[in-house]
Amino acid sequence: MTSSLRVRAGLVSIVLLVAFLGVWHLAVRSTAPVATMSPEYAKLMGLTATQGKSAMPGPLDVGAKLWEHVRRPFYDNGPNDKGLGIQLGYSIARVGAGYLLAVLVAIPLGFLIGMSPLLSKALDPFIQVLKPISPLAWMPLALYTIKDSSISAIFVIFICSIWPMLLNTVFGVASVRKEWINVARTLEVGTIRRAFTVILPAAAPTILTGMRISIGIAWLVIVAAEMLVGGTGIGYFVWNEWNNLSITNVIIAILLIGVVGMLLDQILARFTRMVTFPE
């Protein structure tokens, strides 16, 4: 039964995809009447103007271009023109660096806050103010004070991915069942040991959920940050192709950003399943 559901769902997905591609293809067909112009003039104009080609690329254009990129993902033509594989690599490395820093700060800090009601109350206003700030609002400030664009991008990832992890860690630690802590207390377990053997395993699923939300945010932010500072990365690629008004390449980048984001999310989801326990 389950397998048949899976097959049916897959079929529906494929039908939807085909329908979407079909509508897309029909919607961007050249429909505009072709203006009459002298051949000399037409030579100087683009396809949109001469053949009434739609400014939006169709699925076939995107497919052909995507194949071109996939065939050579790691070429390097100098500082401003690298293959998509290299660009994605830069972005993932930046996200990884900022995210790991955030993990290193958020989880110990969250533990501390979660275990101490005093700290929790004292730090709450700061967290509430800092949490909703848009990542890009940090960018000019970071660029101005850090004076290095690539570290600034990492800093922005750090500052944006820290909050969900911190809050979830606090919540997870604070809501560990009182009975378990009381049992530990009765057995005279020390604070450190209690933290690692009782609280950490109990709070782990919540912490990992926070980490999963954070990686999603980090991946969202990196594209915007790289569009702003330029240089390398998938965000820079989008900006560079936008500069060239090449919507085909922008669509390809969007597709790849989605795929990589999904993979990152799936990795964290797997970790979450690993630490979840039945109650």
Place this chain on the structure above:
Amino acid sequence: MSTFDNPFDPDRNLRAGCACGQHQSAAEHEQATALRCDPVESEEKRYEGVVASAVMRAMFPQDVARRAFLKSVGASTALAALSQFFPLQTATEVFAQAGAPEKKDLKVGFIPITCATPIIMAAPLGFYAKHGLNVDVVKTAGWAVIRDKTINKEYDAAHMLAPMPLAISLGLGANAIPFAVPAIENINGQGIVLASKHKDKRDPKDWKGMKFAIPFDYSMHNYLLRYYLAEHGIDPDADVQLRSVPPPEMVANLRADNIDGFLAPDNICQRAIYDGVGFMHLLSKEIWDGHPCCSFAASREFITTAPNSFAALTRAIVDATAYASKAENRKQIAEAIAPANYINAPVTVLEQVLTGTYADGLGGVKTDEKRVDFDPFPWQSFAVWMLTQMKRWGQIKGDVDYKAVAEQVYLATDTRKLMTEMGLAPPAGSYKSFAVMGKTFDPAKPEDYLAGFKIRKAS
């Protein structure tokens, strides 16, 4: 093109039009002399020429006397005679070795528009390498970012809008940090593009209520558009809306009908036409023929800590600019700078911009060889004019020491020295008068000029 005259050529003189008087137009003359202008076959030969030229100039400071002498004996005889009593060989060697750069690996930032042509082409065409440098040209996302990255020393030097180094040095829109301009990147090379639906609204008096885009507040684009509108009785602050929009978004916004037109750097103008969304209302050269557009800038700190690197960089840029100023090289340049690594635009678009034979968006093909032109000399009077406009539109308040700022930022004296060493003929003065829409600007009287405008914000 006076800057790139060959002082050794006795046939040249300072007459207007064709330099030798034997051709109908300057273009024809250039065609005929193109062979002689070709780059020399080797570095040694070039240095030899430079040194000989310097000696020649020192011996005959008077142009007329030198020409008369060269005419009477011929250039090669003159050189032979010269080497009898001057160690040309030794002097050439000394010159070639002069000033090894302190820092060879440099980073130069640029914005992907044709204004950056000399900075960009110097990489693929080998001008940086020729002057002993290893330069990475790095594409940058916007003017504010290029400003911050140069201030942060991520870039050693950068492509900037001509007024930007003035603004940074004065602390407008940034902390005041002394910047300097050794070379102007390009002259002319902008245009006013209107959306196709405004085909019949060619008189700016009908433009009230329209929305225009400019790339940056401290830009020639901003000042020229404001000037043009004000000359037609439109107050740019009250009657129309001016928005700062990054160039690529200008074309998209024009297509989406969010703006009515823009004054933008050139390949963006041509791109709008190429994509069939707008037409060229007028080239910026019709507002002010020979106006500066973008500059090559570096911080004072870089210049003092690495003077030889800076000199080599300036030489490479001036050299590339000289190459770009020749019409016959423009096609090759368009191809060199079109790939994704540099401007990332269709070659057809860049070719139309650089060669000046372009589709105007109204169905006609126009030709204007000077649509974009290249002359690196940083006239200090350009800086004075920009300062008057900054004051006119309220960007600077209070008194301005026009001359002091212009001379501090626009390094005309240093550039003149470098150009002379390179065997080029820079102009003798650093101030020149010019006309903007028929109004003559006298750099000696900026305040009077400013007072002459009816529409302005300055009090």
